């Protein structure tokens with residue numbers, strides 16, 4: 001492997017230009033005026049809202065539909081596949097015969113994204129800041145909040161071509177979404193004064209927008225290094241077996257109660273036809289754990305409001321993804337297939353659409369820790385809860401007291 005030439009941070013973001021929101025009546029004050037703006041179209045005088053373009057963001061809560069973005073961007077640039085946006089194209093300039101490290105993050109809060117670079121292979125070496133057994137892929141999927149470090153080996157010689165880097169969403173839900181494609185361009189530096197624009201531009205075909213097979217295949221390739229230097233400390237003994245189902249419900253206010261249920265209070269065929277009454281209730285409950293509890297949590301998608309993939313993010317801990325599957329989790333059969341040798345360690349994992357994922361972690365970090373779907377709109381629909389990991393006896397197992405000036409409720 002050659003030396004790493006340069007490190008690039010590539011962030012994929014959804015760009016919201018102007019939002020419209022239905023449902024309950026809300027009142028906003030907008031100052032509309034003309035202003036020079038360069039974005040998606042060339043610099044021109046255009047209508048801005050409160051001096052901003054994009055205008056102020058409006059968030060719909062309590063079951064509103066997600067805003068549909070106008071474009072995805074790579075490092076803030078939408079690229080040539082959008083109207084009048086060739087000028088706003090991210091260009092990755094590389095030299096032949098080198099290895100580059102790309103740090104990828106999906107910062108598009110409501111969209112899981114496919115990403116690829118035409119005619120190039122990416123080697124995945126890291127997920128959420130933890131090394132993995134390296135593997136190669138033409139295309140990757142990255143969910144909101146996930147990070148992937150990948151190596152890009154450039155062609156040995158100047159290729160007489162340029163290459164699209166493209167991204168577009170993976171969607172399993174029912175609502176409307178932005179199905180557009182963001183593109184950047186991989187350009188090789190050359191001493192010959194070539195006109196790069198005249199070179200052929202290679203494109204890559206990304207998977208279909210609902211290609212769950214690709215996603216399943218890709219995610220199943222992730223493995224921890226599990227070496228003496230980078231061991232996979234997956235808990236082998238489980239103190240608490242938990243089973244959470246994933247569906248939407250409203251918000252609730254109030255003081256928390258320490259009795260978050262270990263498993264659903266009402267069982268039904270989670271991935272079959274949903275019953276008329278799922279007996280979902282609102283409450284503010286925390287899952288309380290003594291420090292150093294080892295937890296196994298199975299997260300089950302459900303068909304209430306349709307099955308959908310959910311990138312689940314846990315604060316405070318990395319976890320090991322020991323198993324996943326489609327349909328209903330079978331507590332008698334499925335655990336025998338769990339990978340306890342080299343499961344991937346990360347902090348954001350996709351709960352498969354119409355399926356389940358099993359994680360294990362050691363609750364060795366005291367505090368109250370939020371766990372939520374990383375599709376921003378799903379948080380407002382209730383896909384969130386919190387863990388309370390209690391202090392231990394040792395000094396390094398205690399939370400420092402809050403500052404004296406912390407405001408009281």
Ligand SMILES: [Cu+2]
Nearest residue numbers: 310373375378
């Ligand atoms: Cu979700």
